Amino acid sequence: MSPEQTAEIESLRAESRPTLRATVPALEAMLHTALPVLDHGFVRVIDYMGDDAAIVQAARVSYGRGTRKVSEDTGLIRYLMRHRHSTPFEMCEIKYHIKLPIFVARQWIRHRTANVNEYSARYSILDREFYLPAPQHLAAQSSSNRQGRGEVLEGDQAEAVLDLLRQDAVRCYDHYAEMINEGEGADPSRPGLARELARMNLTLNTYTQWYWKADLHNLLHFLALRIDPHAQYEIRVYAEAMLQTVRAWVPAACAAFEDYRVGAFTLSATMLSVVRRMLAGETVEQAASGLSKREFAELMTTLGWA
Amino acid sequence: MSPEQTAEIESLRAESRPTLRATVPALEAMLHTALPVLDHGFVRVIDYMGDDAAIVQAARVSYGRGTRKVSEDTGLIRYLMRHRHSTPFEMCEIKYHIKLPIFVARQWIRHRTANVNEYSARYSILDREFYLPAPQHLAAQSSSNRQGRGEVLEGDQAEAVLDLLRQDAVRCYDHYAEMINEGEGADPSRPGLARELARMNLTLNTYTQWYWKADLHNLLHFLALRIDPHAQYEIRVYAEAMLQTVRAWVPAACAAFEDYRVGAFTLSATMLSVVRRMLAGETVEQAASGLSKREFAELMTTLGWA
Amino acid sequence: MSPEQTAEIESLRAESRPTLRATVPALEAMLHTALPVLDHGFVRVIDYMGDDAAIVQAARVSYGRGTRKVSEDTGLIRYLMRHRHSTPFEMCEIKYHIKLPIFVARQWIRHRTANVNEYSARYSILDREFYLPAPQHLAAQSSSNRQGRGEVLEGDQAEAVLDLLRQDAVRCYDHYAEMINEGEGADPSRPGLARELARMNLTLNTYTQWYWKADLHNLLHFLALRIDPHAQYEIRVYAEAMLQTVRAWVPAACAAFEDYRVGAFTLSATMLSVVRRMLAGETVEQAASGLSKREFAELMTTLGWA
Amino acid sequence: MSPEQTAEIESLRAESRPTLRATVPALEAMLHTALPVLDHGFVRVIDYMGDDAAIVQAARVSYGRGTRKVSEDTGLIRYLMRHRHSTPFEMCEIKYHIKLPIFVARQWIRHRTANVNEYSARYSILDREFYLPAPQHLAAQSSSNRQGRGEVLEGDQAEAVLDLLRQDAVRCYDHYAEMINEGEGADPSRPGLARELARMNLTLNTYTQWYWKADLHNLLHFLALRIDPHAQYEIRVYAEAMLQTVRAWVPAACAAFEDYRVGAFTLSATMLSVVRRMLAGETVEQAASGLSKREFAELMTTLGWA
Incomplete structure (x- = not known):
């Protein structure tokens, strides 16, 4: 601010x-x-x-x-x-x-x-x-989950990544400012690039x-x-x-x-039949549940059963 | 209120x-x-x-x-x-x-x-x-315009229409109330029709x-x-x-x-070329305007030219 | 068709x-x-x-x-x-x-x-x-549920309702046609009411x-x-x-x-904790469930427990 | 492709x-x-x-x-x-x-x-x-119009801008690939940064x-x-x-x-009154038109009058 x-x-x-x-x-x-x-x-x-x-x-x-x-x-x-x-x-x-x-x-x-x-x-x-991410949020790609984060990077590796992110952002911004060539420090001898073009040099x-x-x-x-x-x-x-x-x-x-x-959880029709069987005292295995491995695991975790 | x-x-x-x-x-x-x-x-x-x-x-x-x-x-x-x-x-x-x-x-x-x-x-x-429309809004169908109103109905004709509208609305509502059979005057000896059905008897x-x-x-x-x-x-x-x-x-x-x-009026590309010709002093006839009769008439009215 | x-x-x-x-x-x-x-x-x-x-x-x-x-x-x-x-x-x-x-x-x-x-x-x-509803869909207002249907109406009552619905719809339509005064059987000596007005006489x-x-x-x-x-x-x-x-x-x-x-059912956070307790062998009463009576009943029905 | x-x-x-x-x-x-x-x-x-x-x-x-x-x-x-x-x-x-x-x-x-x-x-x-813009689209900021483009940059200036855009994009991408550390040439001895983070290093x-x-x-x-x-x-x-x-x-x-x-042009109520006066033979000056200078100029251009 x-x-x-x-x-x-x-x-x-x-x-x-x-x-x-x-x-x-x-x-x-x-x-x-x-x-x-x-x-x-x-x-x-x-x-x-x-x-x-x-x-x-x-x-x-x-x-x-x-x-x-x-x-x-x-x-x-x-x-x-x-x-x-x-x-x-x-x-x-x-x-x-x-x-x-x-x-x-x-x-x-x-x-x-x-x-x-x-x-x-x-x-x-x-x-x-x-x-620039704080050190505890500088995570590796998850090996199990295509969209997730895994372990936090540490030591030299974390530092190397942060250096790259910082340097590239700063350099791109400074070149953006140089191309626009406006405000304090502008060089009156040359025209500035249109802002609508110069912005493409900024990092995400x-x-x-x-x-x-x-x-x-x-x-x-x-x-x-x-x-x-x-x-x-x-x-x-x-x-x-x-x-x-x-x-x-x-x-x-x-x-x-x-x-x-x-805090809610939606039971699919198949999950619902599994829960009913469990409440009736049956031990339900994944193979006989009609659920995929991933769905079965998620259901068991949600039910506090795993 | x-x-x-x-x-x-x-x-x-x-x-x-x-x-x-x-x-x-x-x-x-x-x-x-x-x-x-x-x-x-x-x-x-x-x-x-x-x-x-x-x-x-x-x-x-x-x-x-x-x-x-x-x-x-x-x-x-x-x-x-x-x-x-x-x-x-x-x-x-x-x-x-x-x-x-x-x-x-x-x-x-x-x-x-x-x-x-x-x-x-x-x-x-x-x-x-x-x-129920006020008498001055009880209009006949326009003969020229499919969606418009023409002359206002008068005398007996207006009265006849208003009577029909009033009587049908009242009768339909009273039958709706009778079918629902709730509140004051309800007959406890018979069930009322579901409201979601009874409403279909109301007029628009x-x-x-x-x-x-x-x-x-x-x-x-x-x-x-x-x-x-x-x-x-x-x-x-x-x-x-x-x-x-x-x-x-x-x-x-x-x-x-x-x-x-x-208060605005949008000139199509064709209308715009007509206006330019008129401003250049030309007398533009509908046949040579590229506009349909209806569009030409509307343009002339808008321009205060008709 | x-x-x-x-x-x-x-x-x-x-x-x-x-x-x-x-x-x-x-x-x-x-x-x-x-x-x-x-x-x-x-x-x-x-x-x-x-x-x-x-x-x-x-x-x-x-x-x-x-x-x-x-x-x-x-x-x-x-x-x-x-x-x-x-x-x-x-x-x-x-x-x-x-x-x-x-x-x-x-x-x-x-x-x-x-x-x-x-x-x-x-x-x-x-x-x-x-x-016009078929007889088996001519239901009374539910006494327990404000938006629902209860018992099907029977005998004279059903007939009376159907008669009202049919007669009112027919009469309103015929008056609509009379007011519009177009097509076969139109009276050329009087103007027709604008369609956009006449439609208000139709039933829903x-x-x-x-x-x-x-x-x-x-x-x-x-x-x-x-x-x-x-x-x-x-x-x-x-x-x-x-x-x-x-x-x-x-x-x-x-x-x-x-x-x-x-076929799915969404467990709220509170419902989820009830299901976990039930799976752990506990008998959960409504009063101790954190759920309202209606929610508790619906949950038990869904779980095949009631 | x-x-x-x-x-x-x-x-x-x-x-x-x-x-x-x-x-x-x-x-x-x-x-x-x-x-x-x-x-x-x-x-x-x-x-x-x-x-x-x-x-x-x-x-x-x-x-x-x-x-x-x-x-x-x-x-x-x-x-x-x-x-x-x-x-x-x-x-x-x-x-x-x-x-x-x-x-x-x-x-x-x-x-x-x-x-x-x-x-x-x-x-x-x-x-x-x-x-990377083609040379003829590498325009300077317009001096009259906050969102527009002015003259095309030429010679050394154009080349300098294109060099910056190309080098920064390439460098940022290569660092992105290095941080992700996947595919051919990946270094198996170190983890890759999560893709969802690495992408922030790319240019727009x-x-x-x-x-x-x-x-x-x-x-x-x-x-x-x-x-x-x-x-x-x-x-x-x-x-x-x-x-x-x-x-x-x-x-x-x-x-x-x-x-x-x-190809259309919308005349505001004020513009419409100006056009009517012009068609009636009047010479309308901006000061007496009720329009701002910018609007007046745009209207005259559109009418082929300027």
């Missing part, structure tokens, strides 16, 4: 205004402030609309008089989450300001159901900031930033996929920071989400 | 709370209150997020330093609207509560880029309210209601199509009521919308 | 053309023909794009060299379905022609991720066809029709929700007819769908 | 199969083959669904009997395009295989209404191929590839934005290659698109 940005956030937090809309004090308490992520990234909530009660209100217009017992709000939210009645959750909306490495942004943008305005390197000049760990706005249903879908242990660490930490903000914003919906999505 | 609903709106308008979010006093002034539409319908803004400044802020993160002159906010919004840079407008969101006849709801729902929770006749019982002018939430870009697209003189009167009046709320909410964006969309 | 439509289908089925695209003989065998649904409705596949191999091809461009063992196509499709890697399924597309009652169309259209062209009663005149069991096109991922999501026993019978029968076409089209994807979605 | 890929394309083009679906011989003629774009990129149509007649068929189900004159198909398509009746165009679908630099892919993916499967550098290893001109599938309406919207002279050259050439395929596929829709979109 630059001193300018810090001052801007303080100024935004200093001006309170009256509204007739629903407000959430716990989210107001963190509004505008930045939650740090990775070495130079952050997540900031900059606006929101609705709260747990807005979900209930929408469900009640759908389901009518039968849902009008005030004491049951949390139960109704749990019911909606469990039965995947997703439209009431779409009535809440949140807007973030996020700073993230380009290779993370490339994964993230595949979620199409959000509104995005990204900093444009066609119009503007990117800052000289790159993601360069930081970018964007405004990202989504409704609660689509946000939770994004978080479910990206909080998963199979998600890449560098995007998972953003999802975890965002989950904190969701807990402050819609505590009942977030608790239902953690029970019915994050 | 029932006395209960009026009381609820008054209570919502009585509680002001502090927020660190952007607020729009002109929209707060109409928040929760109902704008009447047709004979029993209404439009109410019940929540919103963002303002004209949020559009500018989003554009600036995209286009960067070059856009940071405070004096140019309105100009920037006009530039965005004109060049169809739609993503900054997606940063604003608004939520309505709307009561409308089912045949209007069927047109409306074809706009897919909104969040909707509709009152469910599967779970609940619909009210005994139907749309029965009123329903929903919460409808959209971002500003998609809302303006909806309004552009439904404010158009070719849109059916019964949906156009909803669009007009909503346009009033947009004017209060984002005055700069709304003015740009009215200049570049509502 | 009118004789004209039958002739059109025969003519479409008579013309075979060569293509370099993927084809699916089992689906070609049913292409254009109508599967009857309800009393006057149908489902017809009229075009398609892709097959099981297109899903595999898309997954392989994503996951690269590691997926190139031909023998594993079915396994790869199962893996994708299980881990909700949905984008490869989006590479297949199918287009249906569907005839359905308006109240079913109103539920269906809430699925926003499809392309739709519906017959317009603003431009054209609807046919005189209504849905009137049949409409549309072209509906979706990708396989979104189609399966639709089917999962509408094949469910909690879905209303009148939409479930459409989903079942469509599932038959999917089995012919993409047999491997459809089998994976039936195992991992249709 | 590798010899393997060429062989695969030949094999795909050798197998013709019978189908009862609509086929388009002009598009079949180019199916599977690659249209070269930039130095290493390409565009290939690999599947399609529908044709001009499918647009007409969908419009006819919407607009009914009134549209059934065979001779008017082209006129109907022009009418739909002009009045932005977009749903009939959504009934056609096309799937491309595209190879493109990452910085182009980043612009492209902002169009959310398509289905995409991209080659994953998390699972697989990218090829050693980078985009590295080539990637994807399958990209869209309906005709959304494809035309994409093309309208990216064929525009203000679009960056490196994405415009992809749009131009795709436009060729659309011309072969749906010639009537494509001609309407070129008349009503590509």
Whole structure:
């Protein structure tokens, strides 16, 4: 955060205004402030609309008089989450300001159901900031899992990798700046390369930033996929920071989400028949389970049986 | 509006709370209150997020330093609207509560880029309210235009039509209530038909209601199509009521919308060549214009030439 | 089906053309023909794009060299379905022609991720066809379940309901035709009411029709929700007819769908802990389960324990 | 194109199969083959669904009997395009295989209404191929236009820029390969860095590839934005290659698109009043036009008046 940005956030937090809309004090308490992520990234909530009660209100217009017992709000939210009645959750909306490495942004943008305005390197000049993994995240390719990470690299090997990443990012950025030839230190005797071309020289760990706005249903879908242990660490930490903000914003919906999505496990029809046989006292071997080795192993681990 | 609903709106308008979010006093002034539409319908803004400044802020993160002159906010919004840079407008969101006849709801729902929770006749019982056109809107089929209205029906003919509409709606509703057999006057000696079946007996002018939430870009697209003189009167009046709320909410964006969309006219390549020839002093006849009769006539009318 | 439509289908089925695209003989065998649904409705596949191999091809461009063992196509499709890697399924597309009652169309259209062209009663005149439930589907409102059906109505009661439904639909349609005053038997001495107005007099069991096109991922999501026993019978029968076409089209994807979605059950975090305790030999009572009565009962039923 | 890929394309083009679906011989003629774009990129149509007649068929189900004159198909398509009746165009679908630099892919993916499967550098290893601009496209930053290109760089300056781009891309790729440490020449004595991390060292001109599938309406919207002279050259050439395929596929829709979109100009309400005054013989100065200098200049250029 630059001193300018810090001052801007303080100024935004200093001006309170009256509204007739629903407000959430716990989210107001963190509004505008930045939650740090990775070495130079952050997540900031900059606006929101609705709260747990807005979900209930929408469900009640759908389901009518039968849902009008005030004491049951949390139960109704749990019911909606469990039965995947997703439209009431779409009535809440949140807007973030996020700073993230380009290779993370490339994964993230595949979620199409959000509104995005990204900093444009066609119009503007990117800052000289790159993601460099902390030593404990510098992992080898997993030998068993095509998309996973294995052991952490150590000693000289780790140092060699970090040196390459740092040197290449710095050199590419400096050449980018040299080609653009603008601002302090520019050489007035030669034209600068168009920014829209020069940017192609940057490495994928360069930081970018964007405004990202989504409704609660689509946000939770994004978080479910990206909080998963199979998600890449560098995007998972953003999802975890965002989950904190969701807990402050819609505590009942977030608790239902953690029970019915994050901590849940879906039994396929075949898995279900295996569980039934086990509960009936049978010892089920993988060969006779109808499941593949991988599925059988995952089921047994989930059931605490392995 | 029932006395209960009026009381609820008054209570919502009585509680002001502090927020660190952007607020729009002109929209707060109409928040929760109902704008009447047709004979029993209404439009109410019940929540919103963002303002004209949020559009500018989003554009600036995209286009960067070059856009940071405070004096140019309105100009920037006009530039965005004109060049169809739609993503900054997606940063604003608004939520309505709307009561409308089912045949209007069927047109409306074809706009897919909104969040909707509709009152469910599967779970609940619909009210005994139907749309009946005012005499001046009871039009004959247009003889020239397959989708349009012609002359207004008069005298006995109008009366006959209104009688049929009213009697059929009332009779169908009363039979619906009789089949459901619930509430006051129910006959405990016989079971009621499932609501999800009984509803099929209702006519398409029965009123329903929903919460409808959209971002500003998609809302303006909806309004552009439904404010158009070719849109059916019964949906156009909803669009007009909503346009009033947009004017209060984002005055700069709304003015740009009215200049570049509502009052605009798109010249096709062929039309453009006709206009150039006319400006060069040529008298262009339809036969030599490359345009169909209908297109030529529309162009001449638009240019004030016919 | 009118004789004209039958002739059109025969003519479409008579013309075979060569293509370099993927084809699916089992689906070609049913292409254009109508599967009857309800009393006057149908489902017809009229075009398609892709097959099981297109899903595999898309997954392989994503996951690269590691997926190139031909023998594993079915396994790869199962893996994708299980881990909700949905984008490869989006590479297949199918287009249906569907005839359905308006109240079913109103539920269906809430699925926003499809392309739709519906017959317009603003431009054209609807046919005189209504849905009337068969006696075995004329159910009372469930007393335990707000959205469900209970016992089937019998004897005089059933007859009385069917009479009301039939008479109201017929009378409303006939008045609609009288107001429009077009075609055979029209009275030339008076103008007809605009079609866009007259349609409001129709009942919700009137049949409409549309072209509906979706990708396989979104189609399966639709089917999962509408094949469910909690879905209303009148939409479930459409989903079942469509599932038959999917089995012919993409047999491997459809089998994976039936195992991992249709026949699956999701254990929440709390349910999972109950299952673990049961497998460890503990007898778990509802009161000590952390589950609500309804959830506990559903879990026990699913596990074959009740 | 590798010899393997060429062989695969030949094999795909050798197998013709019978189908009862609509086929388009002009598009079949180019199916599977690659249209070269930039130095290493390409565009290939690999599947399609529908044709001009499918647009007409969908419009006819919407607009009914009134549209059934065979001779008017082209006129109907022009009418739909002009009045932005977009749903009939959504009934056609096309799937491309595209190879493109990452910085182009980043612009492209902002169009959310398509289905995409991209080659994953998390699972697989990218090829050693980078985009290097041809000399005539190596442009300086425009001095007047923040997003545009100015003069072409020449002589030593051009050479210096190209050297930097080439050397940095090559060096970053070689370090990426060294960190991954797989395949031929790998050092078995040390572990390789996880692919999902190593990829961050690549520059943004590295080539990637994807399958990209869209309906005709959304494809035309994409093309309208990216064929525009203000679009960056490196994405415009992809749009131009795709436009060729659309011309072969749906010639009537494509001609309407070129008349009503590509060659069209939208007059704002203010511009329209200026044109009317000019046609009435008035000489309108910018100061009295109500338009900004930029808008006035653009209008005059478009009208052939400047």
